[in-house]
């Protein structure tokens with residue numbers, strides 16, 4: 001089967017792409033909404049884009065041409081928290097994607113406890129095993145649907161005690177969830193370990209040599 005990309009509608013393209021780029025990790029983003037309410041929503045077009053400084057990227061689409069609450073809140077305040085949920089939080093992750101008016105806090109609706117931010121004013125989720133306090137680095141628009149790629153710089157890592165060993169996250173303990181598409185998710189299956197490959201150590205670029 002061959003499909004010419006320009007013949008697809010935005011909806012058809014989304015269906016195909018989201019079924020091809022799988023499984024996707026989920027950034028469960030808390031932001032400050034109107035009146036200081038904590039907005040919460042999951043985003044799976046999510047990856048990291050730099051390690052020094054640590055930076056994450058999330059693609060946020062639009063609803064009927066309008067920015068989603070998360071995007072608006074990030075632009076207004078310049079900071080947000082990427083919480084990482086686990087399998088025990090999957091129902092709440094899914095439910096937090098329900099559309100609500102901007103002044104409604106999904107964290108409150110779902111009775112999720114929040115903890116004040118330390119380096120930013122956005123609170124994080126107490127139940128999340130990992131939360132990353134981020135400041136907005138840049139926003140890059142892509143394509144014709146108004147989607148925007150938000151890049152955040154991680155200022156503070158909150159990692160539940162016991163989850164990291166020798167600076168590495170224990171993935172089995174983390175028990176992450178991934179999005180497949182629509183209401184479908186995947187849990188961590190068996191880990192497969194291959195022989196370690198030699199890798200040149202990561203380094204910082206000489207500013208003049210770029």
Ligand SMILES: Cc1cc2nc3c(=O)[nH]c(=O)nc-3n(C[C@H](O)[C@H](O)[C@H](O)COP(=O)(O)O)c2cc1C
Pocket residue numbers: 026039040041042043044045046059060061062068069070071093094096097098099100179
């Ligand atoms: C698991 C999951 C992943 C999602 N990933 C994205 C995404 O990457 N980008 C996006 O724009 N919307 C994504 N959505 C949809 C948003 O969560 C949804 O539009 C939500 O209502 C946005 O909330 P907000 O208006 O409070 O920001 C996802 C939904 C689910 C359930």
